[in-house]
Amino acid sequence: MSYYGQPGYPGQQGQYGQPPPQQYPPPQQWSSPPPPQGYGQPPPPQGYNQYGAPPPGQYPPPGQYPPQTSPYPAQGGYPPPQPYGAPPNQPYGAPPNQGYGPPQGPPQGQYGAPPPPPQQGYQYPPAASGPPTPASLGYGPPQIIQWDATPDARMLRSAMKGFGTNEKELIRALCNKDPLQIEAIKSTYFRQFSRTLEKDILSETRGWFETGLVALVRGPLLHDVHLLNSAMDGPGTKEKVLNDVLLGRSNADINAIKGMYQHTFRKSLESAVRGDLSMKTERHFMIVLGANRAEDSAPVIPQSIDQDVMELYRATEGKVGTDEMMVCSILSTRNDNQIRAINHAYEQKFRRRLEDVIRKEFSGHMEDALLYQLRNAVDKYMHAASLLEDAMAGLGTKDHLLVSRVVRYHWDKQTMANVKAAYQQRYRRSLASRIKGETSGDYERLMLGCIGEPV
Numbered sequence: 001m002s003y004y005g006q007p008g009y010p011g012q013q014g015q016y017g018q019p020p021p022q023q024y025p026p027p028q029q030w031s032s033p034p035p036p037q038g039y040g041q042p043p044p045p046q047g048y049n050q051y052g053a054p055p056p057g058q059y060p061p062p063g064q065y066p067p068q069t070s071p072y073p074a075q076g077g078y079p080p081p082q083p084y085g086a087p088p089n090q091p092y093g094a095p096p097n098q099g100y101g102p103p104q105g106p107p108q109g110q111y112g113a114p115p116p117p118p119q120q121g122y123q124y125p126p127a128a129s130g131p132p133t134p135a136s137l138g139y140g141p142p143q144i145i146q147w148d149a150t151p152d153a154r155m156l157r158s159a160m161k162g163f164g165t166n167e168k169e170l171i172r173a174l175c176n177k178d179p180l181q182i183e184a185i186k187s188t189y190f191r192q193f194s195r196t197l198e199k200d201i202l203s204e205t206r207g208w209f210e211t212g213l214v215a216l217v218r219g220p221l222l223h224d225v226h227l228l229n230s231a232m233d234g235p236g237t238k239e240k241v242l243n244d245v246l247l248g249r250s251n252a253d254i255n256a257i258k259g260m261y262q263h264t265f266r267k268s269l270e271s272a273v274r275g276d277l278s279m280k281t282e283r284h285f286m287i288v289l290g291a292n293r294a295e296d297s298a299p300v301i302p303q304s305i306d307q308d309v310m311e312l313y314r315a316t317e318g319k320v321g322t323d324e325m326m327v328c329s330i331l332s333t334r335n336d337n338q339i340r341a342i343n344h345a346y347e348q349k350f351r352r353r354l355e356d357v358i359r360k361e362f363s364g365h366m367e368d369a370l371l372y373q374l375r376n377a378v379d380k381y382m383h384a385a386s387l388l389e390d391a392m393a394g395l396g397t398k399d400h401l402l403v404s405r406v407v408r409y410h411w412d413k414q415t416m417a418n419v420k421a422a423y424q425q426r427y428r429r430s431l432a433s434r435i436k437g438e439t440s441g442d443y444e445r446l447m448l449g450c451i452g453e454p455v
Contacts, residue, residue, distance in 0.1 A: 130297035135252035138179025138220040138411065149184040150192070152177070156185070156200075157193050165204045167442040168455065174216045175449035179411060182219050208399045209442040212450070215407040225261040227404055228269065232276040239365045240401060242273075242285070244387070244408070247369060248336075248376040251291040258289065281366050284328040294335040305341045308334070309349055312342070312357075317350070322361045331373040339377035384409055385423035388431065397438045402447070406435075410450040420451060 134140070152173045159169035177185065189197045201213050215223045224245045231241035245257070261269040273285050308330050315323035331339060346354045358370050375383040384405070391401035409416050423431040435447050449455040 130295040130299070133250040133252060133296040135250070135256055136220070139253050139256040142183070143180055145180050145184060147181060147184060149181065149188040152181075152185050153188040153192055156189060156197060157195075160200050160204045167205070167209070168445065170201070170205070170213060171442070171446050171449045171455050174213060175410070175446060175455070176452075177216075179219045179221075182217065186217065205442075207443060208403055208439075209446055211400070212403045212407060212443065212446045215403060216450075220408065220411050221256055221260050222264070223404075223407065224257055225264050225269075228257070228261060228272070229265055232272055238400075239368065241404070243369055243372045244401075244404065246285065246288050247372050248380070249293075251293050251295070254289060254291040254293075258291075277365075280324050280328075281364075281369070283325060284332065284366060284369060287329055287332045292333050294333060294338060296335050296337070298335055298338070300337050300341050305338065305345050308338075308342050309345045312346060312354070313350060316357050316361045317352075324362070324366065327358070327361075327370060328366070331370055334377075336377040336380070339374065343374060343378055379422075381415070381418040381422040382426060384415075384419045385426055385431075388419070388423065389427060389434070392434060392438045402435075402438070406447050406450050410452075413452065416451055
């Protein structure tokens with residue numbers, strides 16, 4: 001769903017088996033592989049990117065992209081809140097792909113090893129097949145880009161050299177860069193000054209401002225593994241952090257996270273999760289870490305949707321007790337298009353929202369994780385907006401969640417623009433004004449810079 005001036009969809013019509021046009025394509029289109037969730041944004045012309053040329057291995061030749069017209073009509077008619085009157089510029093001359101970057105072809109040379117076989121003792125249903133979803137930008141193999149990082153590296157060194165620190169210069173140099181540019185800046189900084197950018201920032205800044213800058217400098221993949229490690233370090237577990245980092249991710253991203261975690265902390269992510277979770281919640285996350293999710297290109301087939309709906313019913317409302325692992329496996333091994341179709345078909349068939357069923361049948365971390373997976377698939381932008389509000393709602397600000405979530409969404413300008421518009425739609429105020437009310441000083445300026453506000 002895009003929040004950029006999509007026209008309202010027609011009213012409800014038809015019966016189960018012929019879903020309303022906003023949710024399902026005509027029957028003859030069911031077997032066509034849906035592309036990654038583009039939410040109605042047309043692809044821009046192919047060509048050279050803003051660096052001067054496509055990074056090696058990043059872009060396929062023109063004409064090899066999968067069709068960008070989704071079989072799903074736009075899911076809403078959300079008018080763009082001012083001042084978001086038009087879609088943001090899309091850098092690098094390629095269509096958006098599920099949040100971080102353009103299609104890259106089958107991922108090769110990822111940090112992670114091939115996914116392990118399912119845990120013995122529970123054989124969950126196989127995911128539908130399809131061409132692999134490429135890793136998000138910053139999660140694939142290292143790349144050299146044709147972009148000069150020298151001015152930004154010098155600006156950063158000048159901002160921290162000598163007496164005092166120019167915090168505004170640090171924000172301007174870092175808050176609007178993509179993961180590949182961040183890597184280029186770090187390499188150039190070390191090469192020119194024989195210093196490590198992260199260490200200099202740690203020595204020159206403090207508080208949540210420091211936390212945000214370090215998150216930017218680490219880049220999305222390394223930041224994810226540090227978040228996971230801190231969430232499982234010491235007594236208790238920060239379950240919301242585990243959900244944010246691991247749920248709803250592509251197989252390529254999960255494998256990259258597992259590989260980087262092993263490389264950074266010299267132990268497997270699976271063993272760390274097993275040591276911190278227990279019982280069926282542990283098994284749920286083992287399914288997620290197995291990286292057996294249906295690829296984004298896997299088709300949405302009516303018969304499979306009907307079967308999943310009945311399996312969910314028999315696992316919850318249709319029996320005494322709950323088959324928790326069946327529900328976990330379906331929501332962890334189906335792609336977003338399939339989960340959206342399951343969600344719609346369940347409500348059409350049983351006149352009950354699947355979200356309400358999950359609330360009734362589950363509790364604790366497992367309930368939160370299942371709701372996260374469902375909401376992220378049904379409307380990822382509105383879900384992201386609600387997560388940002390969750391970090392600021394109530395008494396006190398959950399700063400560690402606010403920083404990590406703002407930084408996560410900021411890596412892709414298209415995603416951040418849609419999240420801001422969704423936030424305006426739901427909460428009737430701008431995300432910028434909400435952040436201003438919860439933060440102050442350099443921390444406030446950094447968060448505003450990350451969501452695209454002038455600083």
